[in-house]
Amino acid sequence: GEDVEQSLFLSVREGDSSVINCTYTDSSSTYLYWYKQEPGAGLQLLTYIFSNMDMKQDQRLTVLLNKKDKHLSLRIADTQTGDSAIYFCAETRTGGFKTIFGAGTRLFVKA
């Protein structure tokens, strides 16, 4: 995941917003994803954005894409203790099949 970088930890209080940031290097990436991994479970897709979009909103989740700066962020509104997990930023390169993951951001939600 050396081409996709994320901060390692984020701690927030329950009810606050969480913002997880990611930078990537391949300007030809077509899809950008956020996956969630809960303890002892496999990765699950949380949301994704096409590279020709700037923003996507899905209930409590907002994804922002700054293609010029190669910066992707995930905002979780009204964060709950059940949101505690590892969040992985990922990009699919041109060609459409190889998905590269960041090292993951561990979100801790304090009650």
Place this chain on the structure above:
Amino acid sequence: GAGVSQTPSNKVTEKGKYVELRCDPISGHTALYWYRQSLGQGPEFLIYFQGTGAADDSGLPNDRFFAVRPEGSVSTLKIQRTERGDSAVYLCASNEATGELFFGEGSRLTVL
């Protein structure tokens, strides 16, 4: 099946031994991927199959690692002469060629 199934869920072996890890993808998914996840890291791409053929094996770390998918469904990842550095969770994922990856829960390999 309902989801991607991986067996065994845990494998403990000794250095130098041979190991096989199995992945049963979602029915109808033509693409199958193997990733490796070390502690504190994100999934690292190993190999991708489209049907029976390995379309991209550029992530396999060396020639001790090999994967097959003979009938375009189940895949086996084979590791020869295991080393302690091979210890990791091996993840399998499948999809209909592009887009969202559907992951299994992984096979945790420990090499003593």
